[in-house]
Each structure stands twice: as structure tokens, then as C-alpha cells.
Amino acid sequence: MRLQVLGTAAGGGVPQWNCACPGCSGARAHPGRRRRHASLAVQLDDGAYVVNATPDIAEQIESCAWLRPGPGPRESPLKGVILTDAELDHTIGLLRLREADALEVRSTPVVRHALRPFAELLRPYLQLTWADAATIPVSGKRPRYAAGSPEAEAEAEAGAEAEAGAEATGWVSALRLGPLVYAPAMGVWPDELDEAFRQAACVIVDGTFWDDEEPRRTGISARTATQMGHLPIEATMERLSKLPGRRLYTHLNNTNPLVDPAAEQHELLAELGIEVAADGMVIDL
Numbered sequence: 322m323r324l325q326v327l328g329t330a331a332g333g334g335v336p337q338w339n340c341a342c343p344g345c346s347g348a349r350a351h352p353g354r355r356r357r358h359a360s361l362a363v364q365l366d367d368g369a370y371v372v373n374a375t376p377d378i379a380e381q382i383e384s385c386a387w388l389r390p391g392p393g394p395r396e397s398p399l400k401g402v403i404l405t406d407a408e409l410d411h412t413i414g415l416l417r418l419r420e421a422d423a424l425e426v427r428s429t430p431v432v433r434h435a436l437r438p439f440a441e442l443l444r445p446y447l448q449l450t451w452a453d454a455a456t457i458p459v460s461g462k463r464p465r466y467a468a469g470s471p472e473a474e475a476e477a478e479a480g481a482e483a484e485a486g487a488e489a490t491g492w493v494s495a496l497r498l499g500p501l502v503y504a505p506a507m508g509v510w511p512d513e514l515d516e517a518f519r520q521a522a523c524v525i526v527d528g529t530f531w532d533d534e535e536p537r538r539t540g541i542s543a544r545t546a547t548q549m550g551h552l553p554i555e556a557t558m559e560r561l562s563k564l565p566g567r568r569l570y571t572h573l574n575n576t577n578p579l580v581d582p583a584a585e586q587h588e589l590l591a592e593l594g595i596e597v598a599a600d601g602m603v604i605d606l
């Protein structure tokens with residue numbers, strides 16, 4: 322399967338436009354440290370897809386030789402977009418693709434439902450078709466814009482969140498893409514995911530935060546990484562190191578020490594046989 326990493330940053334990117342943290346400042350001083358929002362280009366049996374529609378999607382498509390248009394004047398090889406969740410940093414790029422004639426969007430039903438406003442906005446521009454993605458639920462965390470929705474309140478009233486397996490609601494998923502499992506947001510590591518990881522030739526997973534206190538320590542949130550729906554690297558690296566296939570972290574937040582190439586944490590991961598995904602990386606599977 323043809324696969325190219327189009328971006329490796331969490332929401333905001335590195336640098337984030339309104340952020341002067343060491344990670345973002347470092348990326349302004351050293352352009353080689355810049356990271357676009359986490360995304361992949363994949364060639365599936367029925368066409369080329371981008372995984373998650375980030376705010377950077379147009380530049381990301383340009384950066385991938387086999388996604389460029391042609392030979393006709395308005396002929397794009399891009400068949401559609403596959404979504405892991407409905408977060409804005411993973412979906413706002415759908416609006417950026419409004420020049421398309423037609424586009425297929427694959428997601429879970431609940432993500433499709435949350436994105437109705439996007440579908441409405443795009444209706445006059447292009448033909449959007451929706452399909453189910455091959456997913457494994459990994460978190461029940463809703464985007465903030467959907468937190469107070471009538472569906473969310475009905476769910477809460479029914480106690481759906483309190484029950485074990487709140488992640489089964491389909492808000493955040495890992496994707497099975499042939500020999501690859503892609504999980505840029507991972508709030509839990511359930512048996513079903515473990516099984517898929519073991520069968521995969523390559524896994525690219527949530528590396529948003531290095532440790533659980535990072536969001537609080539750096540002042541970006543009052544919640545821990547886990548409470549934000551991201552298992553930190555410290556909690557997953559040992560387990561990840563035992564998987565048989567190739568293993569990479571992606572979706573790095575600008576507070577993550579790994580955004581500095583000189584950080585000692587890179588050596589620790591290398592010793593465990595784990596890679597940090599880089600923008601533009603081509604992975605042969």
C-alpha cells in the first residue's frame with residue numbers, strides 16, 4: 322500500500338499561530354522543525370484518500386506527488402477523505418476541498434451526524450457522499466462544539482457515558498487501512514485495538530503528549546493528557562515496543578519535548594525501537 326505522512330502535529334500545528342511556547346518558537350527559528358497537522362495520504366484499492374481533513378489539506382495534497390492533479394485540467398486523483406473523529410483540526414479541511422466535483426467521506430455514523438453543518442455548507446459546491454470507515458473505537462470524547470448537542474444530552478441522560486465502554490459511541494476511532502492501523506488520538510487501548518495492532522505491519526499512534534501532566538504543567542489545559550482523550554507516550558511506549566510491526570508516534574502537540582530534535586526523549590524511543598513520524602515520510606507497506 323502506498324502511504325505518505327502528510328503531517329504530524331496535533332491541533333494548532335507547530336508552530337501554532339498564537340503560541341510562543343519553546344516548541345513553537347523553536348520551529349519559527351528552525352523551519353525544519355515545522356510540522357503540519359497530522360494526516361496521511363493512502364492509496365487504497367479503490368483510489369487515493371487523505372486521512373483527516375486538516376486546515377493544511379491543500380498544501381498537504383500539493384506536497385504529495387501522487388495526489389497532484391492531471392492530466393486533465395481539473396482531474397484530481399483524490400477520491401475522498403477518511404476521518405478518525407469530528408474534531409475541527411481533523412475536519413475543517415473538508416471546507417477547503419469545496420472545489421472538488423465529488424468527494425467521498427468515510428467516518429462513523431456519529432461523526433457523520435456531527436458534521437451535518439459542513440455537509441449543508443458544501444451542498445451547493447460539490448457532491449459529498451458518505452460511507453462507513455473500518456474503525457475501532459478508542460475514545461468517547463466529543464468535540465467541544467458537539468458537547469452540548471441534544472444528542473449528547475440525551476446520551477448523558479441515558480447514562481451512556483457512565484457505562485463501561487463509553488468509547489463505543491464512535492466519537493474517536495482508530496482506522497484499519499490494509500496493513501496499517503492509524504490512531505492519532507487514543508484515549509484507551511482496548512483488546513480489540515491490541516488485536517489489530519498485533520496483526521498490523523505498521524502502527525502510527527497518538528504521540529500528542531509525552532507525559533500525563535504535560536497539558537497542566539505547560540498551562541494549556543486544566544486537564545491531564547488522559548482526561549483530554551490522549552494516552553501519553555509514557556503510558557504507551559513500553560507496550561508499543563512489544564508489538565511485532567513498525568511503530569511510530571504522530572500527532573505531536575507543540576508542548577511535546579519531541580518537537581525539539583535534540584530532546585533526550587528521542588534516544589529513549591529509539592532504544593525501544595519506536596520512531597517519531599516526520600512530515601513527508603514515505604512508508605512502504
Ligand SMILES: [Zn+2]
Binds near residue numbers: 340343345346576
Ligand atoms: Zn506552542
